[in-house]
Amino acid sequence: MNPSKYRRSLIIIFFFLFCCSTVEAQNLFANPGFEAINNCIEFKADCSPEAWFNIPAGNFLVNGRIAPRPVIGNMVLIVPVGSVLANFNHPRYVYTGLCCQLVAGEKYDLSFYLNTAKNNFKQLAFYFTEKEPMLATVKNLSATPSVIITKENVDGDYKDWKHVKCEYLATGNEKFFTITTAGLAEVEYSMGDAMNKSGDVLYFIDEIKLQAQGNAPVCAQYEANITKMFDYNYRHTNNVPVFKEEPVIAPVVKFTTDTIVIPDLLFDIGKYDLKPGLKNILDSLVTKLTIKKFLTIGITGHTDNSGNENKNQVLSENRAITIKNYLTEKIPGAAEKITAAGKGQYFPVAENATATGRQKNRRVEIVITYLNINK
Structure with missing residues (x-):
């Protein structure tokens, strides 16, 4: 190959690479x-x-x-x-x-x-x-x-x-x-x-x-x-922005609650151990709570006015605590969001004069609060 042509080729290649890079x-x-x-x-x-x-x-x-x-x-x-x-x-x-x-x-x-x-x-x-x-x-x-x-x-x-x-x-x-x-x-x-x-x-x-x-x-x-x-075609219109700022819409914060009532039939009389039927209900609740984020859970035990007042108070507390412990074990990191309390016989929802009324009063209420933010 002619040396001068070889040099010319290198120059052309170098120029091409330089321009393209x-x-x-x-x-x-x-x-x-x-x-x-x-x-x-x-x-x-x-x-x-x-x-x-x-x-x-x-x-x-x-x-x-x-x-x-x-x-x-x-x-x-x-x-x-x-x-x-x-x-x-x-x-x-x-x-x-x-x-x-x-x-x-x-x-x-x-x-x-x-x-x-x-x-x-x-x-x-x-x-x-x-x-x-x-x-x-x-x-x-x-x-x-x-x-x-x-x-x-x-x-x-x-x-x-x-x-x-x-x-x-x-x-x-x-x-x-x-x-x-x-x-x-x-x-x-x-x-x-x-x-x-x-x-x-x-x-x-x-x-x-x-x-x-x-x-x-x-x-x-x-x-x-x-x-x-x-x-933008209104070229001579003052105070009309080309880049209009999108309005900042404040999110709407709403608190919603669900209430689940656990009847006393799911407990043995005078006991607070969880029966299989109650565990099934709580397991379904756990599945729901893992999907839908909750803010707090409040668990409150209640009794009727039969028997000893102090024993009724302790029973209502123990039933609430037992349910709290079960949910806490099933939902990691939720302990601080769940509270338990016993109200004994002091918050009836029906008359204690009848058997039907007393049965309604013997209950555990689970109140779940959700935080909904609509943007």
Whole structure:
């Protein structure tokens, strides 16, 4: 094989491997080239780039001789930075939602092309926020911008455009990105700086990117967040959020109870040992309690008023304790949730004057309390 052809082949293979192994991180800005244009419902016309919003609501026109040729494509983002009219020379805002919330501790590269229509570039302030900016709240932005862009951030030229790049260390709360002059020193403009009949002073941005330096994974909501911003068509409606917060519905907490009455027929007369029939009932109850979580179980023994009062009290207590011990043995870890008490002859449910009434009074009540949370 010809040595020069061999070297050329190695170079080609190396170049191919290098290019294929370099995977660019996902851009966290939707519509970064501003080519997709929103058709505003209220105007029935194209009005501004999809996924980018103005506060206060407005649409900025530019004198044709001033508007720059885009870096790529046909559109740019217009950013109002001031006015030649003193009464209107106050901060305005352009914002977007991030496709993914930033990851705490991750470093991100923020870059874009900037054109100031041959005016001197002063400064720009960028704010990363957790809450979506609204007309009523945007003035509450921190006095300290997340990033201040100055001439020092310019790292290259492309025709009439400056390429700008900076680094940002995320706190993990960032969901929205705002471009403004708020938080910066006020700049006075002359009438010659006006770029339209309204006296606005404008900057132009194109091909903006926000990318993680590391291997921060793309969130599951990436595509959904883009769709949500693109689907919002009232581009000039103030105080109507794109990302509406879902109402927090407090869970409804309810306590329900079941009562099981164990008749005295399941005990021998004057005894508290568990008979086979009673054990079968308790085993069925244990099966239910292992499926349906309970909060507490209260076991109370009762007697009629026949015989000795003290003996009746002790018998009622022993019957309740025996059932508690059986359930505790069958349900591990439930001892603290189960209580047992004897009420003797003092809480009858029927007249003690008849045999039928006395039989009803001789009983053990098991009251089970459940905690139900409906979300």
